[in-house]
Amino acid sequence: MNSSNKRIVIVGGGTAGWITANLMATHWGDKGFDITLVESPDIGIIGVGEGSTPPLKGFMDTVGITESQWMPECNATYKVGITFRDWSVKPGFTQYVHPFLCQPDQFTAPAFFHNSFLRRKGVELEGHPDHFFLTTELIRQKLAPLTPANFPFEINYGYHFDSGLLGQYLARHAAGKGVKHRLATISDVVLDGQGNIDFLLTEKGEKIKGDLYVDSTGFKGQLIQQALKVPFISFAESLFNDSAVVFPTTPDEEIAPHTVSTALKYGWAWRIPLTNRTGNGYVYSSGFVDADTAETEFRQHLGLLDSDVEARRLKFKVGRVAQHWVKNCLAVGLSQGFIEPLEATALDMVQETVVRFIEAYNQGAGSDQHRDDFNHRISTRFDAIRDYIVCHYRISSRTDTEYWRACGSNEKISLSLRSILMSWMAGNNITDELEKQKLDAYFPNVSWNCLLAGKGIYPDPSQLKPGSELAHRYKIEGIQNFIRGCALNFRPHKEVLHGQTNR
Ligand SMILES: Cc1cc2nc3c(=O)[nH]c(=O)nc-3n(C[C@H](O)[C@H](O)[C@H](O)COP(=O)(O)OP(=O)(O)OC[C@H]3O[C@@H](n4cnc5c(N)ncnc54)[C@H](O)[C@@H]3O)c2cc1C
Numbered sequence: 001m002n003s004s005n006k007r008i009v010i011v012g013g014g015t016a017g018w019i020t021a022n023l024m025a026t027h028w029g030d031k032g033f034d035i036t037l038v039e040s041p042d043i044g045i046i047g048v049g050e051g052s053t054p055p056l057k058g059f060m061d062t063v064g065i066t067e068s069q070w071m072p073e074c075n076a077t078y079k080v081g082i083t084f085r086d087w088s089v090k091p092g093f094t095q096y097v098h099p100f101l102c103q104p105d106q107f108t109a110p111a112f113f114h115n116s117f118l119r120r121k122g123v124e125l126e127g128h129p130d131h132f133f134l135t136t137e138l139i140r141q142k143l144a145p146l147t148p149a150n151f152p153f154e155i156n157y158g159y160h161f162d163s164g165l166l167g168q169y170l171a172r173h174a175a176g177k178g179v180k181h182r183l184a185t186i187s188d189v190v191l192d193g194q195g196n197i198d199f200l201l202t203e204k205g206e207k208i209k210g211d212l213y214v215d216s217t218g219f220k221g222q223l224i225q226q227a228l229k230v231p232f233i234s235f236a237e238s239l240f241n242d243s244a245v246v247f248p249t250t251p252d253e254e255i256a257p258h259t260v261s262t263a264l265k266y267g268w269a270w271r272i273p274l275t276n277r278t279g280n281g282y283v284y285s286s287g288f289v290d291a292d293t294a295e296t297e298f299r300q301h302l303g304l305l306d307s308d309v310e311a312r313r314l315k316f317k318v319g320r321v322a323q324h325w326v327k328n329c330l331a332v333g334l335s336q337g338f339i340e341p342l343e344a345t346a347l348d349m350v351q352e353t354v355v356r357f358i359e360a361y362n363q364g365a366g367s368d369q370h371r372d373d374f375n376h377r378i379s380t381r382f383d384a385i386r387d388y389i390v391c392h393y394r395i396s397s398r399t400d401t402e403y404w405r406a407c408g409s410n411e412k413i414s415l416s417l418r419s420i421l422m423s424w425m426a427g428n429n430i431t432d433e434l435e436k437q438k439l440d441a442y443f444p445n446v447s448w449n450c451l452l453a454g455k456g457i458y459p460d461p462s463q464l465k466p467g468s469e470l471a472h473r474y475k476i477e478g479i480q481n482f483i484r485g486c487a488l489n490f491r492p493h494k495e496v497l498h499g500q501t502n503r
Contacts (some may be wrong), residue, residue, distance in 0.1 A: 006033050009200065009208055009221060011186055012029075012216030013039030015049060015163055016333020016350045018170035020214050022063040023178035023354045037174070038200070038208060040185040041325070044165060046218060046334065048246055048314065050272045050279045051226040051259045051344035052080060052158040054100050057353050062175065070169050072501045072502045075274040076161040078257040078493060080135045080145050082343065084454065085262040086399045093456025096128065097258065099135030101446055103153035104486050109446055111474035116453045123467035126476050127458055129450040137483045139258045143490035144497070151489045160259065160272045160279070164310060184208070186217075189227035196327045197223065219317060220334035228326050234319040234339075236411040238390045240285040240403070241267050241340050245295045247310040249269060250303060255493045261342065261398065264299070266294060266403045268342065269301055275497055278442045285336070286315075288403040316340070320382045323375045330357055337382055345385050345442070353378055380454045384441040387417040388451070394421070395455050424452050 010017050010023060021037050029035070033114060060070065081099040088094055117443035119127035130136045134155075138145060145157040186208075188201035189323030200208040215223035224230050236242070252273050260271040282298035289297075291313055299305045306444070320337025324330065334351050338346060356374055364370030377434070394406035394417070416437035423433040434440040434448060 007210040008033060008035045008212045008214065009137070009210030010035070010037040010216055011039075011166065011200065012214075012218065012333065013037055013171065013181075013336070013420070014045040014218060014248065014333060015167050015170070015347060017214070017216035018167050018174060019059065019347065019350050021174040021179045022170055022177065023059070023351070023358065024461045025174055025179050026063045027344060027358050029177050030078040035178070035181075036180040036182055036208070036210070037171075038182045038184050038186065038202075039457055043218075044183055045164065046314070047164055047312075048244070048281065048342075049273070049341070049346060051082075051270070052342075053344060053348045054156045054158050054350055055348050056158055056408075058211045063177075065169075065173060067406070068165070068500050071159070071161075071497075072275075073169050074161040074275045076159050076163040076166075077255055077275060077430075077497060078144050078146075079158040079160050079259060080138050082259045082261055083139065084392075085260060086398075087261075087263040087268070087392065088396050090454040090456035091461075093454065094352040095130075095131055095140060095441065096454030097133070097136045098157045098447060098450050098454070099129075099133040100392060101157060101223050101444070102134060102157075104134050104483075105132075105446075107482060108134075108479050111479055112446075112453075113402065113449065113464075114474060117174075117427075118467065118471050119453075119458050120424070122463060122465055123471045124457055124461075124464035125467065125471060127453050128456075129454050131476055134477060134486050135482050137487045138257055138490060139256050139485055140254045141489060141490075142254045142493050144495075145257060145495040146496060147489050153486075157257070159227070160274055162276075164275060182208075186222065189223050191227065194327075195228070197227065197329055211328065215331045215335045216333045218334045219338070221321065222330060223329050224321055224326065224331035224335055228329055230259065230326050230331075231322045232317075232319055233322055234317070235339065235386050236318055238408065238414075239318045239386070239393070239408060240287060242316060242318070243286045243294070244281050244283045244314045244316065244401065245298055246279070246281040246314065247289070247298065247309065249280055249304070251275060251277050255497065257429055257493050259344065262397060264301060264439050265289070265297055265401045267302075269298060281341075285403060288401070288406070298418045304494065305309060320323075320379065322379075324353060324378045325357060325360075325371050325374055333455060336378075339382065339386050339389055342384070342389050343443075345414050349378075349382065352381060362502050380441050383414070383416075384439050384443070387414055387420075387439055388447070389444045389447075390414075391417055391421070391451060392455075395452065395457055397455070420448065424457060453492045 115125040116127040145155045184202040186204045192198040255273045266289040272279040284294045360370040360374040398404035407473045
């Protein structure tokens, strides 16, 4: 940014808009920039999105918000991973945890890689990821991922939170950093002769003029898609889900620090523990089931068939825009794309987009080269996340409905994902292939291994042979002792959350 380029107008007051406002105000606020967030008083936010990945902690640290400040206000809890239930029908593999890796795992992950690799070669070894990672033990014992100062390892974690309250918290924080908040509905986006956004027009006929515009208007992408006509690349042929039904239930007595994702007949249901309630949602494909049947199945799953609590129904589209930064407009949040909430990656994409944009702008002041590199980088990340999510469905061994049979036989997957699956099935180490295909741009090697091993993508147990002593060099008991020893350093999740509330 230079001195003649100082007005930033963010359109949209959902989580994406407020994360953008906080990051831009933190990085550029003292350089004389004028940042305004415009939010419609009539168009609501999407109001879901209650799970994060670990980088959200980095965001909070960057903008100067501590856990004791924001967590109690947003009914937040800690999250160390996601437990996947009933995605596989293979005996012994009907459940596994996708862990957020932490430092102590460096001592146990080699054993997982070793066992998993040899099991694929036909050796009878324990290859289920749940035996090898500290995270699984924290979930089992319902412990918070905070350690005493003398514990010499770092622990990685994310959060669960009320997304509406988080948006409000971030709005207050942004105001403290000088961000102006304006309530108005944008009815027109007016372009200049070069195709840049010249100004915005509100429903009341007021002009809002900026030098840079951020589109955080949600799925419709009013600036990037509607006004600037940037094409939307749909992921619908490899990801079938397009609908959700959402339903809160009472809070858990003991709070385990994980999201639970349970596969149902036409999709999957999330269970997210907050301090004041449990968030539940069923993500499904309207191509395979109607909304009423899906809601009935979901209520049945929750044991609340007769409850008169009203459920919320939502539609969404999966895919991304062809470019995220075009002319003087940056798209952030649902306006730039959405994959689906299975691994709760959306806010992470928001954060990455804004941080990389600030970096690119600082370096190149908006040069074409910097813009192209930025767009390529963000799209690569989107596509890498998509492939990981598609893999969940493609390798599921469920065949109980047309939906799962279609997922399991879907050939419309990327060549990159196809090459990873072929490499795994051939019994190879997939590390090099992931790197070659740039599929480790988001989920690391260990996540891919957990996904494939956790769903039991191994030779049939009847084909496994005992193997040499060398093959059995890692003893599960020793690994479990180490993990349980580490877990002694952690306190009950509920106790830690209670302490925050009473601070
Ligand atoms: C079913 C489901 C589950 C999800 N779960 C997760 C999850 O677990 N984790 C995760 O990270 N993400 C999740 N997400 C994604 C997450 O909800 C979003 O990424 C996040 O809420 C950000 O949304 P947003 O700010 O882009 O859009 P929205 O929340 O839709 O906000 C749009 C804003 O734009 C404003 N606006 C719109 N039009 C105008 C206009 N004309 N003039 C002025 N203002 C306007 C609105 O008033 C609103 O403030 C989920 C999404 C879905 C659909």
